[in-house]
Amino acid sequence: MDMRMLGIVGAALLALSSVGSAVAQQAPPPALPLGAVDFPDYEEVTLSNGTQILIVENHEQPVVTVNLRIMSGSAYDPVGKGGLASLVADMLNKGTVTRDAKQIAQSVDFIGASIGASAGEDWTSATATALTKFLDEALEIMADMVINPTFPEDEFEIWRKRLLTGLQVQLSQPDQVATRRFIEGVYGDHPYGNLITEESLQSIGREDMVEFHRKNYRPDNALFVIAGNVERDDIVRKLEQHFGGWEPAPVGDVTMSVPPTRSGRAVHFYHKPGSVQAVIRIGHLMPPATDSDWVALDVGMQVLGGGSTAWLFQVLRQEKGYTYGSYIRSEPAPDADLKLAKDFLTGSFPRQIETPQQVAGQVATARLRGLPDDYLEKYRDRVAAVNAAEVQRVAAQHLQPDKALVVVVGDATEIYDKLAPFGAVKLFDVEGNPTTLAALAVTAAAFSFDATGIQPTTLVYSLNFQGNPVGEITTQVGRESLDGRDVVRSKTAGGAMTMTMEQEVVFEAATFTGIESHASQKMGARGIDIDLVLEGGVVTGTVAGMSEQPQQINAEVVDGTLLPGMDDYMIWLADFDANQQIEMPAFNAQSGSPYTLKLRVVGETTVTVPAGEFEAYQVEVSGGQGPVTIYARKQAPHIVLRQEPAGQPLVIELKELR
Numbered sequence: 271m272d273m274r275m276l277g278i279v280g281a282a283l284l285a286l287s288s289v290g291s292a293v294a295q296q297a298p299p300p301a302l303p304l305g306a307v308d309f310p311d312y313e314e315v316t317l318s319n320g321t322q323i324l325i326v327e328n329h330e331q332p333v334v335t336v337n338l339r340i341m342s343g344s345a346y347d348p349v350g351k352g353g354l355a356s357l358v359a360d361m362l363n364k365g366t367v368t369r370d371a372k373q374i375a376q377s378v379d380f381i382g383a384s385i386g387a388s389a390g391e392d393w394t395s396a397t398a399t400a401l402t403k404f405l406d407e408a409l410e411i412m413a414d415m416v417i418n419p420t421f422p423e424d425e426f427e428i429w430r431k432r433l434l435t436g437l438q439v440q441l442s443q444p445d446q447v448a449t450r451r452f453i454e455g456v457y458g459d460h461p462y463g464n465l466i467t468e469e470s471l472q473s474i475g476r477e478d479m480v481e482f483h484r485k486n487y488r489p490d491n492a493l494f495v496i497a498g499n500v501e502r503d504d505i506v507r508k509l510e511q512h513f514g515g516w517e518p519a520p521v522g523d524v525t526m527s528v529p530p531t532r533s534g535r536a537v538h539f540y541h542k543p544g545s546v547q548a549v550i551r552i553g554h555l556m557p558p559a560t561d562s563d564w565v566a567l568d569v570g571m572q573v574l575g576g577g578s579t580a581w582l583f584q585v586l587r588q589e590k591g592y593t594y595g596s597y598i599r600s601e602p603a604p605d606a607d608l609k610l611a612k613d614f615l616t617g618s619f620p621r622q623i624e625t626p627q628q629v630a631g632q633v634a635t636a637r638l639r640g641l642p643d644d645y646l647e648k649y650r651d652r653v654a655a656v657n658a659a660e661v662q663r664v665a666a667q668h669l670q671p672d673k674a675l676v677v678v679v680g681d682a683t684e685i686y687d688k689l690a691p692f693g694a695v696k697l698f699d700v701e702g703n704p705t706t707l708a709a710l711a712v713t714a715a716a717f718s719f720d721a722t723g724i725q726p727t728t729l730v731y732s733l734n735f736q737g738n739p740v741g742e743i744t745t746q747v748g749r750e751s752l753d754g755r756d757v758v759r760s761k762t763a764g765g766a767m768t769m770t771m772e773q774e775v776v777f778e779a780a781t782f783t784g785i786e787s788h789a790s791q792k793m794g795a796r797g798i799d800i801d802l803v804l805e806g807g808v809v810t811g812t813v814a815g816m817s818e819q820p821q822q823i824n825a826e827v828v829d830g831t832l833l834p835g836m837d838d839y840m841i842w843l844a845d846f847d848a849n850q851q852i853e854m855p856a857f858n859a860q861s862g863s864p865y866t867l868k869l870r871v872v873g874e875t876t877v878t879v880p881a882g883e884f885e886a887y888q889v890e891v892s893g894g895q896g897p898v899t900i901y902a903r904k905q906a907p908h909i910v911l912r913q914e915p916a917g918q919p920l921v922i923e924l925k926e927l928r
Contacts, residue, residue, distance in 0.1 A: 309623065309646055309647040310326050310327070310328060310497075310629060311326075312324050312325055312326040312327075312495075312633060313325045313502055315502070315506055317489065317506070317509060317510060317513065317514060318510060318514055319489040319490075319513070319514060319515075319516055319517065319518065320489050320490040320518060321489040321490070321492050321493070321494060321509075321513065321516070322492070322493045322494065323493075323494040323495075323496065323505075323506065323509065324493070324494065324495045324496070324633055324634070324637065325496045325497075325500065325502055325505060325506075326495065326496065326497040326498075326626065326629050326630065326633060327498075327499075327500060327501070327502070328497060328498050328499065328626045328629070329499050330499075331498070331499060331626075332401055332402045332403070332499050333399065333400070333401060333402065333498050333499060333626060334399070334400060334401075334402050334405050334408075334496065334497070334498035334499055334500050334505075334626070335397065335398070335399045335496070335497050335498050335626045335627040335630045336397065336398045336399075336405075336408070336409065336412065336494065336495075336496055336630075337395060337396075337397050337494070337495045337496075337497070337627075337630040337631060337634050338395070338396040338397070338412070338416065338492060338493070338494055339393045339394070339395055339492065339493045339494075339495070339634050339638055340393060340394040340395075340396070340486060340487055340491060340492055341392070341393050341491050341492065341493065341638060342355065342393065342394060342485075342486035342491060343355050343389045343390045343391050343392045343393045343394050344356060344389055344390065344391050344461075344464070345391050345392060345461035345462055345464075345526070346461070346482075346486060347461065347464055347470075348478075349464060350469075350470055350473060351470055351473060351474055351478060352464045352465050352466045352467060352470040352471075353433065353466035353467075353470050353471050353474065354470075354474055354478055354479065354482050355389040355394060355482065355486075356388070356389045356433075356466070357426075357429065357430070357433070357471075357474060357479060358389070358394070358419075358421075358479045358482050358483055358487075359387040359388050359389040359394050359396070360387070360388070360429055360433075361419060361421050361425065361426060361429060361479060362387045362396065362415040362416065362419050363375070363385065363386065363387070363415055364419075364421070364422060364425035364426070364429070365419065365420045365421070365422040365425060366414045366415060366418040366419055366420060367414075367418040367420060368414060368418070369411075369414060370422070371422075371425055374411065374415065377407070377411050378408075378411060381400060381401075381404040381407045381408060382400070382401065382404070383398060383399060383400035383401075383404060383407075383408045383411075384397075384398070384399050384400075385397070385398040385399075385408065385411060385412055385415065387415070387416075391462055392638065393638055394486075395634075396412065396415070396416055397627075397630075398411075398412045399627060402498070402499045402500065405500070405505075405508060406508060406512075409508055409509070409511075409512040409513075410512055412512075413512040413513050413516070416487060416513075416516075417487070417513075417515075417516050419483060421476050421479045421480060421483075423476055426476055426479070430471055430474070433466070433471055434468060434471055435919070437466060437467070437468060437471070438468075438916045439916075439918065441916070442897065442915075442916050442918075444542055444545055444547070444548075444549045444679045444680070445549045445679075447540060447542070447549070447679050447700060448540070448549040448550070448551045448677050448678070448679040449551060450465055451538065451540055451551075451677050451679070451702070452551035452553070452675065452677040453465060455536070455538060455675045455677060456529070456553070456554065456555060456675055457529050457530075458529060458530040459527055459530075460526065460527050460528065460529040460530075461526060461527070462529070463529075484519060485519070488516075488518050488519050489513070489516045489517070489518055490518045493634060493637060493638065494509065495630040495631075495633050495634040495637075496630070497626035497627065497629045497630035497633070498626035499626075529555055532554065532673045532674075532675065533673065534672065534673060534693070535671070535672055535673060535674055535675075535676065535692065535693045536674075536675050536676065536693070536696070537676040537678070537689055537692050537693045537694065537695045537696065538675070538676065538677050538678070538695075538696050538698065539678045539679075539680075539682055539686060539689060539695050539696070539697050539698065540677070540678070540679045540680075540698050540699070540700050540702070541680075541681065541682040541683075541697065541698065541699050541700060541705065541710055542679055542680060542681060542700045543681055543683070543710075543858070543865035543866065543893055543894070544681060544858035544860070544861045544863070544865045544893075544894055545679070545680045545681045545861065546860055546861045547680065548678055548679065548680030548681075548685055549678070549679045549680065550676070550677070550678050551675075551676075551677040552674055552675070552676050552677075553674055553675065554670060554673055554674045554675060556668060557668060558639075559639040559640070559641065560639065560640045560641060563664045563667070563668065565649070565652045565653055565656060566656045566660045566661055566663075566664045567664050567665075567668060568615060568653065569608070569611050569612055569615065569653060569656045569661055570598060570603070570611075570661040570664060570665050572611035572612075572614060572615055573598065573603050573607050573608060573610075573611045573661065574598055598661065598662065598665045602658035602659060602661070602662050603658050603661055603662070604658075605658070608656075608657075608658050608661065612653055612654060612656065615650075615653045616650040616653050616654060619649060619650055623646070632646055633646065676689075676692060676693075679700070681861060681863065681865075682697060682707065682710055683707070683710055683711070683712075683863065684861070684863060686707060697710075710866075712827075712828060712831075712855045712864040712865060712866050713828060713855065713866075714828040714829040714830055714855065715828070715829060715830025715831075715854050715855055716853065717830075717844075717849070717852055717854065718781075718782070718830075719782035719839075719840060719843040719844070720779075720780060720782065720843065721758050721777065721778075721779040721780070721782050721839060721842075721843060722756065722779045722780055723906075723907070724747060724749065724758050724779065724839070724842070724843075724907065725747075725749070726746075726747060726748050726749060727746075727747040727927070727928075728744065728745070728746050728747070728926070728927075728928050729744070729745045729747070729909065729924060729926065729927055730742060730743075730744050730745075730924075730925045730926035730927075731743050731744075731745070731764075731922050731923060731924055731925060732880060732922070732923050732925045733764075733766040733920065733922055734920070734921045734922070734923060735766070735919055735920055736919045737921075740766040740767055741764060741765050741766025741767065741769075742764050742766075742925065743762055743763065743764030743765070743771065743922075744762070744763060744764055745760060745761070745762040746760070746761050746762075747759075747760050748760075748761075749779065752776065752785070755778050755785075756778070756779045756780060757776050757777060757778055757779060757785060758776070758777055758778075758779050758839070759774065759775075759776045760773075760774065760775050760776075760835060760839070761773070761774045762774075762835075765792075768793060768794045769791070769792065769793050770791075770792045771789070771790065771791045771792070772788075772789065772790045773787075773788070773789040773790075773834075773835050774786075774787070774788045774789075774835070775787045775788075775833055775834065775835030775836055777833070777836055777839070782830075782836075782839075782840075782843065783804075783830075784804040784831065784832060784833035784836055785803070785804060785805075785833075786802065786803045786804070786833070787800065787801075787802045787804075787833035787834045787835050787836075787859075788800065788801050788802070789834060789835070789859070796815070797815050798813065798814065798815035798860070799812075799813070799814045799815055800812075800813050800814075800834065800859045801813075802823060802833055802834070802857070802859060804827070804831070804833055804857075807826060807827060807828075807829070808824065808825065808826055808827070809823055809824075809825050809827055809831070809833070809857055810823055810824050811823045813859050813860060813862065821862060823859070823862050825857070825862060825863060825864065827855065827857060827864050828855050828864070829855075830854060830855055831855040831856060831857055831864055832854055832855065832856040832857065832867065833856075833857055834856075834857065834858075834859050836856075837856065837867060837891075838910055840852075840854060840867075840869075841869065841889065841900065841902050841908050841910060842902075842906075842907035842908050842909060842910075843906075843907060843908075844869065844908060846871050846887050846889075846902075846904075846908065850870065850871045851868070851869065851870045851871070852868075852869045852870075853866050853867065853868050853869075853893075854866070854867045854869075855867070856893070856894070858894070865893055865894065866893050867891070867893045867894065868891070868892045868893045869889055869890070869891055870889065870890045870892075871887050871888070871889055872888050872889070872890050873887075873888040874886070874887055874888065874904070875888055875901070877901045877911050877912055879911050879912055879923040879924045879925070880923055880924065880925040880926075881911070881923075881924040881925055881926055881927050884903050884904070884905075884911055885903070885904040885905070886901040886902060886903055886904055886911055886912075887901070887902045887903075887904055887908065888900075888901055889901070889902055897915075897916040898913055898914065898915050898916065899913075899914040899916070900912070900913050900914075901913075909924070909927065910924070911923070911924045912924070
């Protein structure tokens with residue numbers, strides 16, 4: 271099943287962002303006449319085992335690309351096993367009956383080829399590209415990988431950890447969170463909405479990969495597209511030699527559920543505290559790729575949001591104005607804009623079929639989507655024939671802003687009320703749990719801390735990138751008297767590679783009340799400087815570097831609010847034995863607003879760092895820019911031994927304590 275949807279801002283929700291009339295521009299130079307494009311002919315053959323083959327001959331270079339499409343992708347993942355198809359594809363080169371991962375890599379390198387596989391929603395693609403004289407060797411390796419994978423446990427665990435790390439990175443990025451929530455909301459229980467999660471990856475075992483491979487990697491479920499320097503009879507003979515023994519496997523039909531229909535617009539807000547920007551996804555399902563209106567829709571989408579000359583870019587990015595309504599549904603697109611869009615689509619099409627690899631990919635995709643045999647060959651002619659009335663008709667028929675899903679990821683305490691004009695808003699936390707604005711409100715501290723026991727201390731931390739030390743930061747903690755108050759002053763400095771940082775925070779020892787916080791972080795020539803003072807329940811100061819003009823901070827905060835830099839010392843002072851979860855109000859300098867910092871003890875363990883071996887609490891920290899796992903010494907004060915930002919290849923470890 272292939273359903274094309276519009277998931278980027280505004281492409282399907284025209285009524286939410288007005289583009290008005292065509293944006294005035296300087297007239298571009300007239301386009302040159304389109305040159306002729308001879309789309310290569312291809313022949314169709316069927317192997318003895320039922321595998322279909324499309325052959326596109328191209329003798330300009332002595333190179334051949336073999337693209338094998340298995341007509342099962344991530345949409346065929348069992349419920350709760352999201353990521354299975356991707357894991358199977360990724361593991362094809364990790365071991366076969368006759369070769370291990372190293373031998374496969376060496377064999378491929380020896381002939382100067384490239385062989386790999388990846389899974390999309392509807393199909394899995396395995397591709398081999400090699401010089402014609404090494405085609406036999408490449409096909410032998412490819413056939414071994416596709417037909418005889420062994421999915422070795424050790425390689426599987428390594429790859430699963432990589433996928434889990436990549437997933438953590440995604441979940442820490444607002445744009446990725448927005449995309450995932452949008453896909454889940456649009457597709458519901460349909461297999462397209464069965465996304466990879468930490469739980470699904472953990473649930474997959476080797477036996478799942480073996481079974482998925484048995485059911486789906488079959489010659490009667492496959493399509494070869496061969497493009498490059500080959501002769502028909504010769505390539506058929508070679509494929510029979512290497513893939514002829516690939517036997518079909520009887521498997522029942524797979525029934526796909528139907529995506530949910532939406533009777534009205536839905537607005538879902540996912541709260542990510544401290545976000546300085548909001549990420550928006552707006553759209554709904556569109557007809558399948560075989561629908562005859564898609565060429566006209568392509569043109570309409572190019573007019574609306576297809577690049578720097580498109581209306582959405584001009585209005586949202588350059589004019590930054592928002593009004594109600596849009597002219598593409600109620601009035602024809604102006605001739606100049608329509609011509610610009612059509613010229614772009616027809617002029618850029620030849621770049622998509624310049625190489626045998628591109629030709630193979632285009633032909634395979636068109637065939638598997640059920641498009642007519644002449645679709646690619648006549649695409650430019652069909653685009654050229656589209657007129658303004660046709661664009662207006664398909665836009666009015668297929669774009670339904672009143673039935674779109676709107677997904678927003680940002681700080682709800684700052685912008686939630688701005689969404690009210692677009693419909694009833696459902697509010698969730700970033701993990702997807704329903705919540706309310708009242709529940710998100712930052713409240714006064716429920717915990718009190720006494721820092722009078724903190725003694726002058728020096729801590730040195732090593733910064734490790736992918737397991738390799740790349741820098742150090744040193745923190746010096748001191749006690750002094752400031753305006754008659756007993757205070758703790760903490761200074762941190764150091765860096766790694768092109769990054770440097772300095773931070774200083776001062777807080778009253780007896781009440782753990784913030785007084786001032788200063789920070790400077792530089793990445794090369796760019797950076798940010800923060801200067802904050804907390805007095806009388808108000809945080810004032812400046813944040814420079816986020817924009818051309820320093821941001822002036824003047825924000826009321828609740829009692830107990832932590833200034834930047836105080837969170838480590840809250841961990842030092844916390845009574846984890848009595849409290850497995852602690853929430854404290856804190857201040858985000860970059861957003862200029864307060865948020866709730868959450869600490870949750872998830873276990874106790876022994877941690878070995880360069881400074882030694884320690885009994886430690888494992889603490890999950892959330893509520894800020896991204897989740898962090900912290901290991902804190904069980905002995906008070908609970909000095910931070912190790913920090914692991916979620917999804918990042920960076921680990922911070924205690925190197926010296928003196």
